Amino acid sequence: MEELLEKLLEAVEFGKVDKKSPYPPQLRDMDGAHELTIRAIETGIKPQKILEEALIPAMERVGKKFAECKIFVPQMLMSARAMGSSMFQLKPYFASGAIKTKGTFIIGTVKGDLHDIGKNLVSMMVEGGGWSIVDLGVDVGADKFVEALKNNPGAVIGLSALLTTTMVNMGEIVANIREQAPETKILIGGAPVNDDFCQKIGADFYAPDPQKAVEYLNRIAS
Amino acid sequence: MKYKSLIINNPEELMFGIAPKPVKTRRGLEIGGGQVYAELNFTLPVMSINDNTLNQVYAHYREIAEGALERALHLNSKGVVLEFETLLEMTKTPSIGVEIVKIMNGICEDYYQKFGLKSEIRLTPNDLREFERPAKQRSSQFLEPLFELFEQGMIAGGDLLSIESTGGKEVSDEALMMCDVKGMVFALAVLGVRDMQFLWEKIVSVANKHGKIAAGDSACGFANTAMVLAEKKYIPKVFATIVRVISVVRSIVAMEQGAVGPDKDCGYEGPFLKAITGIPISMEGKTAACAHLSPLGNIASACADLWSNESVQNIKLLSGMAPTAYLEQLEYDARLMNEALRAGKMHCQVLQQLLVASDVYTDPQALILSPENVIRISKELVKGDSYVANARNGALAALDIIEEALRSGRMKLPELETGYLPILRDDLNTIPDNESEFIAMMLPLIDQSKFIPAEYGL
Numbered sequence: 001m002e003e004l005l006e007k008l009l010e011a012v013e014f015g016k017v018d019k020k021s022p023y024p025p026q027l028r029d030m031d032g033a034h035e036l037t038i039r040a041i042e043t044g045i046k047p048q049k050i051l052e053e054a055l056i057p058a059m060e061r062v063g064k065k066f067a068e069c070k071i072f073v074p075q076m077l078m079s080a081r082a083m084g085s086s087m088f089q090l091k092p093y094f095a096s097g098a099i100k101t102k103g104t105f106i107i108g109t110v111k112g113d114l115h116d117i118g119k120n121l122v123s124m125m126v127e128g129g130g131w132s133i134v135d136l137g138v139d140v141g142a143d144k145f146v147e148a149l150k151n152n153p154g155a156v157i158g159l160s161a162l163l164t165t166t167m168v169n170m171g172e173i174v175a176n177i178r179e180q181a182p183e184t185k186i187l188i189g190g191a192p193v194n195d196d197f198c199q200k201i202g203a204d205f206y207a208p209d210p211q212k213a214v215e216y217l218n219r220i221a222s
Numbered sequence: 223m224k225y226k227s228l229i230i231n232n233p234e235e236l237m238f239g240i241a242p243k244p245v246k247t248r249r250g251l252e253i254g255g256g257q258v259y260a261e262l263n264f265t266l267p268v269m270s271i272n273d274n275t276l277n278q279v280y281a282h283y284r285e286i287a288e289g290a291l292e293r294a295l296h297l298n299s300k301g302v303v304l305e306f307e308t309l310l311e312m313t314k315t316p317s318i319g320v321e322i323v324k325i326m327n328g329i330c331e332d333y334y335q336k337f338g339l340k341s342e343i344r345l346t347p348n349d350l351r352e353f354e355r356p357a358k359q360r361s362s363q364f365l366e367p368l369f370e371l372f373e374q375g376m377i378a379g380g381d382l383l384s385i386e387s388t389g390g391k392e393v394s395d396e397a398l399m400m401c402d403v404k405g406m407v408f409a410l411a412v413l414g415v416r417d418m419q420f421l422w423e424k425i426v427s428v429a430n431k432h433g434k435i436a437a438g439d440s441a442c443g444f445a446n447t448a449m450v451l452a453e454k455k456y457i458p459k460v461f462a463t464i465v466r467v468i469s470v471v472r473s474i475v476a477m478e479q480g481a482v483g484p485d486k487d488c489g490y491e492g493p494f495l496k497a498i499t500g501i502p503i504s505m506e507g508k509t510a511a512c513a514h515l516s517p518l519g520n521i522a523s524a525c526a527d528l529w530s531n532e533s534v535q536n537i538k539l540l541s542g543m544a545p546t547a548y549l550e551q552l553e554y555d556a557r558l559m560n561e562a563l564r565a566g567k568m569h570c571q572v573l574q575q576l577l578v579a580s581d582v583y584t585d586p587q588a589l590i591l592s593p594e595n596v597i598r599i600s601k602e603l604v605k606g607d608s609y610v611a612n613a614r615n616g617a618l619a620a621l622d623i624i625e626e627a628l629r630s631g632r633m634k635l636p637e638l639e640t641g642y643l644p645i646l647r648d649d650l651n652t653i654p655d656n657e658s659e660f661i662a663m664m665l666p667l668i669d670q671s672k673f674i675p676a677e678y679g680l
Contacts (some may be wrong), residue, residue: 073456075400111308114352117395139353164268164535165309
């Protein structure tokens, strides 16, 4: 049982989606996350255990390697895809409540801004960290964030911006969210923002990179 | 592809300040005609743009233009280009963008009439089309305000017309993050090329109608994004290098449609365009550190005709407002290059060699910008029969150059980087010459919910 979870962890860590996937070369022709997850479920391993002892630790390793510049984003994305194929098998157990995520993270690039590469990276890393994601996309105004929060009470909000003329929209969104649900945790990120700006608009945390966003979310989830 | 050979074949002739096809402007700048000029780019500080702040917005641009030209005058500048890259609201409501052009053009004219200082405005509307997702590249409601701004903006005094168009970006964003070189060739050499043909036919037509200059279109959202991601260590530098080369076949379409330069600043593909077409180019390097970091600080100026700072906010520094300070930095760099040009060919070559040697082996993205390598890659970029084949051939030549530099020991890269070289080469070698074959190969592999093939004529 432990060996199976260790193999699944390795498959996700190195981005082996399924058996036919040629990547990574060192795991060619071996079972990937897809097959290993099915086997784990069939063997009777609890889905929560699969998530907590294989998938999340795998993505933590990936996040650490990325933070230490030992891998690039493509490797990280392959790991995310491998995790995704595993999560697909676990989906029914999320619906039934047999698995609980760490929480829900609502993320979007703020109104007037179309830049989403950074937002997508954060989204993927946070999902890998065991959170449910609600990705609102780009050019998102306060109303959409508030509506998403109503549908996902207690969720954490992530705001992204890349322009000096759109970062100001973060303040309006934060104010709207505070009005509806004052206790909501809000983190912000993007090239023009910093910790001072974060404090000024009343957000809770400035994440300078995706890994810091994951670390913050894990802190508040624990 | 229209171009089958190079205008500049000899690396020694790929020189700053000198272009085989210089561009003369209304107030007397001769870009590529033996001088390097500063091109200042700027943006607003942290603020909203709405009805309540419009007067402040206009005041910022007035302050920027006056501060820059006053400083240029004080430094005995030979001339300045002010690049006005619009923000969303200024294109969506073209009257805002037009008013800003009018304000800045009035200041340019004033300094020209009173002091003889030559300056022009490069008008660069932002490409609004990507606000719709998937973007409707040919039928977008945003094309109307975009072209209204082009037309009214040039009447108001925008003499050089540019854009950083986004055709193909729907595919390239993911391809960049996955280091998918075939995806990048598809995004740039198929989708980007088709969109550039559509867009630049119109831009050139409007420019000709008003006697203005259709300048160029840099692959900012593609190759510059790649460079910035590589600087953050998100993707390998070797991949960003290849993306830059592939972007040439997309950006050259503006020239095929009749654009004459100067190509835009963030297009580090400019040296290749200059070698192939002979147009003057704008470049940015160390002076653009205010906007983004790069490994190309000195080498970028080796064959620049305009020298730019990419973008700086109008905020106060100890010396003065940031755009004024950056104008001064650009002006001193231009002054040095102009002194070499005045002193003669040997001095130019010595200065260029120093600019090149100080960067060339520090990073593969710098390596491909040495004049020798620009010429070598450019020859490969024009020898095929299709944009796709040319993109592949240019990329393979760049890989050869990187591998030669590694083998010689002059350039060092970590294994994390070099591991990608054979992967990229293998992937490039699967790309056929024929565009139709390539499209048939790629369409099943690409998420078609993200782009509309019909909007590219596919």
